[in-house]
Amino acid sequence: MSTRLTKDRRGRLRFSLGSMLTLTAIIAVWFAAILALRKSSILEREKTALAALSSQLDVEDLDRVQASAYPRVADDFASWEVHIPDKESFELRLAFDEVSQAGMPQAFEKVALEPGQHRIAWYFADSANEDYHYKVFVDGKTIFDRSLGRDWMPNGWRQASGLNAPPSQRDIDSTMLSLQGKIYTPAMDYGPNSYFSSQSDDWVSGPGYRLWIDHAERSYEATSPFMGFKSDPQYRGIGLRDGLRYLTTRSTAYEWNFIRPAAHTNDPVLTIVPEFFVGDRVVLSDQTKEFAQWRLRNESQGTNPLSWQRDPPQTSYSAFLHCKVESPGAIKPVVEIRWDADRPNDVGLRLADTTANETLTKWRLKIVGGTRHLWRVLDIDDHNKDVREDFSDESQPSLDTTVPIPFNNDPGKPHVITWRSDISKPLQLLTRNRNKPTPYMGIDLFRGLPLAFGAEIPRTLQPSAAIVGANSYPDTPRALIPGGPVVAEIHIDIDATVRDWVWLRAEPM
Structure with a gap:
């Protein structure tokens, strides 16, 4: 049809x-x-x-350690099929320590792995409520069973990042095989409605672990405390891994910026605006129009660009700042920066012993940024000072007003100045409140952990010091700073004919 x-x-x-x-x-x-x-x-x-899941490891080279990860079947479980060569002895190693992307732990648990193929499994319950419990199984047998306890990170962790084998190991070694690694950023409790937002990088140290296969005879040196290579874009500064680093990404800026990512911020924590004098005449400052840049060099003569080896083994290290000025006959100071593993919170500065500095008679370190840090409390040698006693709300001091701060006459010790905020919690918490506006809302405050600052100055440098106060922020001059005046700048004048060190400090409060 x-x-x-x-x-x-x-x-x-x-x-x-x-x-x-x-x-x-x-x-x-x-x-x-x-x-x-x-x-x-x-x-x-x-x-x-x-x-x-059912496939076997495809062993391409019987003389090399190899591994193939099984697909993840749960968030708290990972496993691998591994091949162990029969010509050498290998171990499975586990370490809980302060770890970072650089270096390997010196202390670890270990178990020998027989030649052939093995199934290695990793279970982790990484929360405070579960006491940070970790287990490792080899061919179904429990090899490591560790519970670190709630005190390891009492408030839990805010962020966790995976760790691969350190770059130095990946470049030169094929017998070490990293299976699992993690570094945690512990959570910090500052009370209700007090969320702390932090920044850092992969190179600072933190609580964490590494699980890896290694040659039975291999041991590791302590991780170098130094880091930073100007030619490597992964690094933002040179200096101490967990301490102060000179920020290299602002080479055309006149000021010297030091960062400390371990303070949970990548912003500068210490900014210095130097001035150099011949007699009473300023020969170089941030007002010098011919200034071009500070160039990092390996030595005081400035013939070789800065070049650090990866993870240098020294316990102290120096870099030299050479001033480039586009003016014939201009004085071009050379400043040496020094880091010492025995001074993890400090950085040293001095005029380098070179002919470029011979005509200088004085130099000044202008330490700025007090309106962001809310510096109010100073200790000068043996006496304490609250700057609100010198700068009242009615006086309205400008940034041009300086107040000398006297040192004591004790001949046996170097002069020491320390300064900090009177607020002991992160200042970023002052800028937000879910329930009501705060007087700090919209103000550019330091975003890292609270820091205390200091300067140690030998008496041989014949130092003098002064502070500059402020009642308002530079970008909002009509709005008074809540809580009263602060130290906006600290000026330290020192003899330019003596080559002793000034040690500056920024450490957690």
Whole structure:
């Protein structure tokens, strides 16, 4: 029987029963084909996953340690199929320590691995409520079972980052195989409605672990406390891994910026604007129009660009800042920066012993940024000072007003100045409140952990010091700083003919 579409006398289409059944069948077949294709795709993916779970490690080189990770079946579980060569002895190692992207732990638990293939599994319950419990299984047997206890990170952790093998190991070694590693950023409790937002980098140290396979005879030196290579874009500064680093990404800026990512911020924590004098005449400052840049060099003569080896083994290290001034006959100071592993919170500065500095008679370290840090409390040698006693709300001091701060006359010790905020919690918490506006809202305050600052100055440098107060922020001069005046700048004048060190400090409060 044929099916036809006809028109009635009014010109409208009329459908026969046969045409309706045919159309319904076509639609049903179309839907069935789509569902079959979708199910086939799902089955294909499941087949691939099951094949991976059941597959054996494809060993390409019998003399090399190799591993293949199984697909993750749970968030707290990982496993690998590994091949161990039979010509040398290898161990499975586990370490819980202060770890970073650089270096390997010196202390670890270990177990020998027989030649051949093994299934290694890793279980981790990394929360305070579960006491940070970790287990390692080899071929179904429990090898390591560690519970670190709630005190390891009492408030839990805010962020966790994976750790690969250190770059130095990846470059030169094929017998060490990193299976698992993690570094945690512990959470900090500052009370209700007090979320602390932090920044850092992968090179600072923190609580964490490493699980790896290594040659049984291999041991590791302590991780170098130094880091930073100007030619490596991964690094933002040179200096101490967990201490102060000179910020190299602002080479055309006149001021010297030091960062400390371990303070949970990548912003500068210490900014110095130097000035250099011959007699009473300023020969170089941030007002010198011909200034071009500070160039980092390996030595005081400035012939070789700065070039540090990866993870240098020294316990102290220096870099030299050479001033470039686009003016014939201009004085071009050379400043040596020094880091010492025995002074983890400090950085040293001095004029380098070179002919470029011979005509200088005095130099000044202008330490700025007090309106961001809210510096109010000073200790000068043996006496304490609250700057609100010198700068009242009514006095409205400008940034040009300086107040001398006297040193004591004790001949046996270097002069020491320390300064800090009177607020002991992160200042970023002052800028936000979920319930009501705060007087600090919209103000650019330091975003890291609270820091205490200091300067240690030998008496041989014949130093003098002064502070500059402020009642308002530079960008909002009509708005008074909540809580009263602060120290905006600290000026330290020192003898330029003596080559002793000034040690500056920034450490957690």
